[in-house]
Amino acid sequence: MARLLPVIVILAAWLYAMVDCAMADRAAVRGLSKTSWFLITILPVIGTLLWFIFGRPRRTAPPTSGDTRGRRPVAPDDDPDFLRGL
Numbered sequence: 001m002a003r004l005l006p007v008i009v010i011l012a013a014w015l016y017a018m019v020d021c022a023m024a025d026r027a028a029v030r031g032l033s034k035t036s037w038f039l040i041t042i043l044p045v046i047g048t049l050l051w052f053i054f055g056r057p058r059r060t061a062p063p064t065s066g067d068t069r070g071r072r073p074v075a076p077d078d079d080p081d082f083l084r085g086l
Contacts, residue, residue: 011044017047021037021041028057030058032055
């Protein structure tokens with residue numbers, strides 16, 4: 001069982017990297033083209049590490065709670081126009 005655990009971890013990371021690469025936005029992928037990165041991720045250990053370090057798109061920071069640009073209010077008490085009209 002102890003020998004099987006590293007194989008399962010490598011297989012899971014490899015599959016995750018391939019799916020993550022396939023689902024990533026083409027414009028957000030860093031370095032090479034998305035097709036090139038997918039071909040690189042076919043290499044189980046090296047390709048997976050390269051994808052996570054160099055190719056994976058950077059995640060953007062979530063908007064702050066006071067930032068309402070581009071979003072619709074969820075409830076009336078969150079709508080500044082509604083609150084001004086009270």
